[in-house]
Amino acid sequence: MRILHVLSxxxxxxxxxxxxxxAEAxxxxxxxxxxxxxxxxxxxxxxxxxxxISQRKYRQRWHNVQELRHLIKVHNIDVVHAHSRAASWVSYFAVRGLAVPLVSTVHGRQHLHTSTSLFDVYGDKVIAICENLAAHLRTEVKTAPRKLAVIPNGIAFDTLGAPPPAPAGEVPRMAFIGRFNGPxxxxxxxxxxxVFPPLLREYSALRVxxxxGELDHLPATGKVALGALQAEFGERVEVVGFTDDVAGWLAKTDLVIGAGRVAIEALGAGRAVLALGEARYAGPVTEATYAAAAASNFGDILAQQGTEAVDWQVVLRDARAFWQxxxxxxxxxxxxxxxxxxxxxxxxxxxxxxxSARMQKAVPGFIPVLMYHKIPDAPLASRHQIFVTKENFAKHLAYFQQQKxxxxxxxxxxxxxxxxxxxxxxxxxxxxxxxxxxYVDNYTNLLPLMQQAGYRGVLYLLGDFGVRYNYWDADADPTEPRADIMDAAQKQAFVAAGWEIGAHTMRHARLPELPAAEAAAEIQQSKTALEQALGTEIISFAYPYGALTEAVKTQVQQAGFTYAVATDTGGLHLEDDRMQIFRVNIFPHETTGSLFKKTAPWYRRYYRWKRGK
Structure with missing residues (x-):
């Protein structure tokens, strides 16, 4: 892919x-x-x-737009990624009229300008670096939820290494790491x-x-306080300023005060952190407080406008507790x-x-994703009605071919x-x-019909090949007919025919009803088992019964799936949410008219309106 990053x-x-x-990654x-x-x-x-890029005079901005547009065309750029509001502004106009998507990463709360309401300058997809920022973008900036992704800033921890515990007798040190200007x-x-004066008095060996950067831009009160610290404690106050050796300083620091990237690097290096950002004091970061601290980017970002007052005696208390x-x-x-x-x-x-941004730009319409189950020789006496007879399925294929x-x-x-x-x-x-x-009838009936039509599909299989019939239906309801599941050789025939194999858990589990660890195992193990048994790449997942929650979707993504299909729920476009793709249920008595409706570009919107979803 050809990627252009734009940044101030x-x-x-x-x-x-x-x-x-x-960019390097x-x-x-x-x-x-x-x-x-x-x-x-x-x-x-x-x-x-x-x-x-950071210059905001309109003449310069339009010059930047023209230069970026030239870069995009000359190098046939696939995607533009902006990393500040100024970068998003010029990038938005640079890609207008081009089939090139714009992705913006928003690193902090945004000022609400007139242009925000006039132009969606953040582009096709917006990455928020933490949950609070995503909430701000949804509620205050009015960013469409379908465009938002929460992805934190990444850290190359391998460059930081894993510092060993401090040797006995090393000087105890705490560090404030961050900018010294603004909030x-x-x-x-x-x-x-x-905070620092009482600690330095109480712990005579302590260094701070x-x-x-930006030490010269400390507020006046800060300069006075810093001067007093240096006068009283001399070399125990180490004014380092900007350094490109943060990892080296972390290696010889016991307690770090900071937010954002500083807090993340320190925690990754095994250093204790008091999360203090420009928006709030998130306190000592522990296993219990980690999720809440991460949601605010460790103190830098609130979901709503404003800041939280800091009780400095609480900060002092927490620091004392650490040094004790x-x-x-x-x-x-x-x-x-x-x-x-x-x-x-x-x-x-x-x-x-x-x-996702590329595909939504290039293929903006609804892609019908149809859901079938059994393809029997004759109608089944089943209350679930999850079958289409071999004869009717042949008619479906003829309709799809007729509609091109x-x-x-x-x-x-x-x-x-x-x-x-x-x-x-x-x-x-x-x-x-x-x-x-x-089901076995997929092998005996479905596969030959699809091959005759020159078609391939997606077959969602259980990871446990020991499951040989639909026990989740037949055992639960004596009136439900037993339907046999294919053996390994029959499943392999679909791989040989060029079909995609997807995962459907190990044993057809209703995931939201399972403990989190058990649900995660059902998901991950099904992917691994199918890849090993069938020797094929597994990138998509189907939720049994269409049952899902946000937590389950996260587990599916973390298991390494790129796509996941639901049942009658999901966005208007496949790229609205790759972990909850809308599938259309197909029943035994579909007609040409119903197939036309269920494959029409307006069907998803109609379905949502009809059911109030």
Whole structure:
């Protein structure tokens, strides 16, 4: 993929560091990457194009728009990724009229400008770096929820290493790491006045390191307080200023006060953290407080406008509690932070957003995804009505051919989304035919009919090949007919015929009713088992009974699935939510008219209106 990052880089803020790290991660994966920024040089091997993105004079802005548009056309850019409001503004106009999507990462709360209501300058997809920021974008900026993704800034923890415990006798040290201007400068000033002096008096060996840029921009009270600290405690107050060796300082620091990237890096390095940001004090980060602290980006962002007052005596109390019993972050928390913010994993999630934005731009219409189960020789006496006879299914295929539908699989779709196949080849009338559970009649009736039509579909199978009949229906209801499940050789025949195989849990579990760990195992193990047994890539998942929750969707995504299909729920477009794709239920007595309706571009919207969803 050809990716253009646009960023305001007149100083090396955390957002810039993240954008550069993300660009490097994608470049190392083989993508072609360009960065347009204020800075002529950035720590990356990607191509850097200097443009004064942060300058807001309209004449300069329009010049930036023209330069970006030229870059996009000359290099045939696939996606533009903006990393600040100024970058989003010029990128929005640069891609207008082009088939190139714009993705914006929002790193902080946004000022509500007139242009926000006039133009959706954030583009086709918007990445919020934490949950509170996503809430702000939904409620205050009025960003459509379908466009939002919550993906934190990634950290290359391998470059930080895993510092060993401090040797006995090493100087105890706490550090404030962050900017010293703006709201964070005011926080630093209060620390200098209310927290550091009593601690330095009580712990005679303690040192305090002040690390970060813009020290000259400390508020006046901060400069006075800093001068008093230095006068009283001398070299025990280490004024480091900006450094590119944050990892080195973390290695010799016991307690870190900071927010955002600073808190994440410190926790990943095993250092204790008091999360203090420009919006709130989130307190000591422990396993119990981690989720709430992460939602605010460790103190930097509230969901609603405003800030929370900080009780500096509480900060002092928490710092004292640490020094009374110094220690490291619990290994489980350190591992969780490293997993949640791992740069490689974050880069993969961002790449999925790029793909989604590309496809929504290139294929804006409704793609019908139809759900079948059994294809028996004759009608079944079943109250569930999840069958279409062999004779009727042949009529369905004839209708699809008459309407010039082209069946594709999710693997096909992903080939287009990732750029492995050119979008110019994407079918004019795509349709995705899916079949759940893997009944024997799929092998005896369905497969030959599909092969005769030259069609392929998606077959959702259970990971446990020991399941040989529909026990979830037949055992629960004596009136429900038993239907046999295919054996391994019959399932392999679908792989040989070019079908996509998807996962359907291990044993047809109703996931929301299971304990979280058991549900996660049903999901993950089904993917692994099918890939090993059938030797094929598994990228899509079908929720048994269509039963899902947000927590279950997250588990499916974390298990490595790219797509997940629901039953009669989901967005208007496949890319509204890849983890909850709307499938249309197909019943025994479908007619030409009902098939026309269920495959029509307006059907999803009609279905939602009819059922008030």
């Amino acid at each position: 880089a007149n100083f090396f803020a955390g957002s810039v560091a993240y954008a550069v790290a993300l 994608h470049r190392r994966q083989g993508h072609q990457v360009w960065l347009a920024s204020d800075a002529a040089h950035l720590p990356t091997a990607a191509t850097v194009v200097q443009l004064p 964070k400068g005011e926080r630093a000033a209060a620390l200098f006045e209310h 390191a002040l690390i970060g 019993q110094p220690g490291r972050v619990a290994p489980a928390l350190q591992q969780r932070v490293r997993a949640d913010y791992d740069l490689a994993a974050i880069a993969a999630r961002v790449l999925a957003v790029y793909e 539908f082209t069946p594709i699989t999710f693997l096909d779709y992903q080939d287009f989304a990732s750029g492995r196949r050119p979008l110019a080849e994407f079918p004019r009338r795509p349709i995705i035919l899916t079949f759940d559970d893997g």
